[in-house]
Amino acid sequence: GGYEMMTVFEGVIPNLQRRYMETDSEYMRSEIENYMRIRQCPTCQGKRLRPEVLGVTVGGMGIVEVSASNIEAASEFFKNLSKGLNQKDLAIAKQVLKEINARLSFLLNVGLAYLSLDRAADTLSGGEAQRIRLASQLGSGLVGALYVLDEPTIGLDIFAQSAIRNFIQMYQQQYRSTIILTSHYMQDVQQLAKRVILIDKGELIYNDNLDKLVEKYSLEKTITMTLGKKVNELPGFITKHEHEYTHPELKVSVKKESLPAFLSKALEELDYTDVTVENETIEEVIKKSFRK
Numbered sequence: 001g002g003y004e005m006m007t008v009f010e011g012v013i014p015n016l017q018r019r020y021m022e023t024d025s026e027y028m029r030s031e032i033e034n035y036m037r038i039r040q041c042p043t044c045q046g047k048r049l050r051p052e053v054l055g056v057t058v059g060g061m062g063i064v065e066v067s068a069s070n071i072e073a074a075s076e077f078f079k080n081l082s083k084g085l086n087q088k089d090l091a092i093a094k095q096v097l098k099e100i101n102a103r104l105s106f107l108l109n110v111g112l113a114y115l116s117l118d119r120a121a122d123t124l125s126g127g128e129a130q131r132i133r134l135a136s137q138l139g140s141g142l143v144g145a146l147y148v149l150d151e152p153t154i155g156l157d158i159f160a161q162s163a164i165r166n167f168i169q170m171y172q173q174q175y176r177s178t179i180i181l182t183s184h185y186m187q188d189v190q191q192l193a194k195r196v197i198l199i200d201k202g203e204l205i206y207n208d209n210l211d212k213l214v215e216k217y218s219l220e221k222t223i224t225m226t227l228g229k230k231v232n233e234l235p236g237f238i239t240k241h242e243h244e245y246t247h248p249e250l251k252v253s254v255k256k257e258s259l260p261a262f263l264s265k266a267l268e269e270l271d272y273t274d275v276t277v278e279n280e281t282i283e284e285v286i287k288k289s290f291r292k
């Protein structure tokens with residue numbers, strides 16, 4: 001038969017709190033978070049520090065004021081802080097200030113001067129979080145280290161991309177480190193690479209220095225277009241290239257690196273019956289992806 005047992009139920013809220021603290025499952029933790037909300041502490045007003053700590057100031061500012069300032073302002077504060085310290089305090093703070101200034105400098109160099117130090121991680125955009133990770137990984141300042149960066153500029157606007165390239169270039173020169181970088185952007189290759197390895201569908205296409213790659217892939221190509229009708233005035237994107245025009249053919253000499261964009265415009269704006277690139281059809285050129 002059955003039996004009865006009397007016990008004390010811990011309660012719904014204590015049960016959820018205990019399971020939230022004890023579980024190793026991210027799924028379970030996220031499920032329990034659906035029943036939770038963030039509420040400001042009435043004692044510290046969200047500053048998350050004891051009154052004794054909040055009462056300490058350095059250079060006229062407390063830790064909360066410094067954290068609330070943006071990275072650019074915080075960098076200026078810490079750079080000027082040593083001027084107001086006596087010899088004893090400076091000896092104590094010297095290494096700490098060096099580390100803080102280095103970390104803030106890395107964040108400035110990747111274009112994050114506008115972020116505040118107390119900004120919550122879940123409010124950052126994907127690009128901001130990516131740049132913070134990059135600055136954190138390289139911020140250790142190790143000399144002669146090897147770093148692997150997987151498409152650090154992907155998904156960023158042109159200004160952020162430029163900031164990251166300049167930062168990587170500066171870091172490599174300053175700390176004499178080796179950086180392996182994967183990228184689909186030619187700008188990354190041109191500015192950062194000393195040696196280039198090209199792999200397509202598991203096949204090694206190229207493995208040599210950048211100068212030889214530029215020499216190999218930047219040769220001029222002659223495009224011959226048989227026009228469907230006579231063109232009275234050639235479009236501007238054609239006239240800036242070397243060309244000869246005898247109806248019905250138009251031959252244009254184009255740098256290989258700008259060939260895809262040129263062909264795209266030509267096929268869009270000109271009435272043509274046939275296009276060849278050095279005796280190859282346009283379909284063959286596209287298929288070969290400009291590989292030799």
